Amino acid sequence: MKYLLLLLCLWLPAAAATAPTLAPLQIAEQFVAPTGWAEMKDYLCCEAAGQAKRETLGQQIPPQLQRTCQLVAQGDSTAVVAVELRGPAEHRDFYLHFAKEGDAWKLQAIRNLAMTHLGPPMVELLSNLPPAEVADYDRKHPDASHAFTVGNLRLWTAADADIAAHFRKNRADFRKMLRLVQAGNYFTTDSAAVGEKAANANPAVHALLRKLFLSRVTRRETGCASCLEFVIGGKVNSTVGLLYQADRAQLPAMTPERLIVLKPLGDGWYLYKTT
Structure with missing residues (x-):
């Protein structure tokens, strides 16, 4: 019984630390929200992980801008979410590209029309x-x-x-x-x-x-x-x-x-x- 309790105690913290599985649209909405996101790094990979080290993209966007996320496409291994920013004098779009690692979706890259x-x-x-x-x-x-x-x-x-x-x-x-x-x-x-x-x-x-x-x-x-x-x-x-x-x-x-x-x-x- 002691050993079972010990194993249970060792397993619970690890289970609690595991990030919940989120869909690309859910990740996008968290990533562009004006508030911070403590679990951000668990959902980033590749290029995006190197760019967003301390702040989410949402924290870097002027807080007065409205943010709307739209799932453009989602397949077995990739997905794209479009993000619209709208304000009194500003209206912009950018695109979040996701890749699947095992069973988890990760934000891979952020793109917009250049220049x-x-x-x-x-x-x-x-x-x-x-x-x-x-x-x-x-x-x-x-x-x-x-x-x-x-x-x-x-x-x-x-x-x-x-x-x-x-x-x-x-x-x-x-x-x-x-x-x-x-x-x-x-x-x-x-x-x-x-x-x-x-x-x-x-x-x-x-x-x-x-x-x-x-x-x-x-x-x-x-x-x-x-x-x-x-x-x-x-x-x-x-x-x-x-x-x-x-x-x-x-x-x-x-x-x-x-x-x-x-x-x-x-x-x-x-x-x-x-x-």
């Missing part, structure tokens, strides 16, 4: 141009007018919710543009670059791209050879746009290294971001 801070100063500069300078700008940039450039910059740096709203508002034009690209069979040629150039040179496609504040249509952004990507913009390899793929089984996988988020918008359309 968007460059957009607002450019929008402010262009928006304050006098009419004569706007006309001069349009003469010098016949393929990307002043109105298109301002609209494109605003959409590039917009929150996910605003991009989704832009898509819903202009759904008919997005569908029309998609039909034109599909009917042209531009991406069935041996050279993807040749097909892409021909698709973007089609006057009707080009007009819709400009109307929707999109820079181009391609198949080279997300690593999906069967998807159509309508790029809004970005810098270097950090881009945002709308992707079309009717067959969910052919969608590319989200990873911290390339495709950081893929949010469904309905009817085979998705909002995507790369890094």
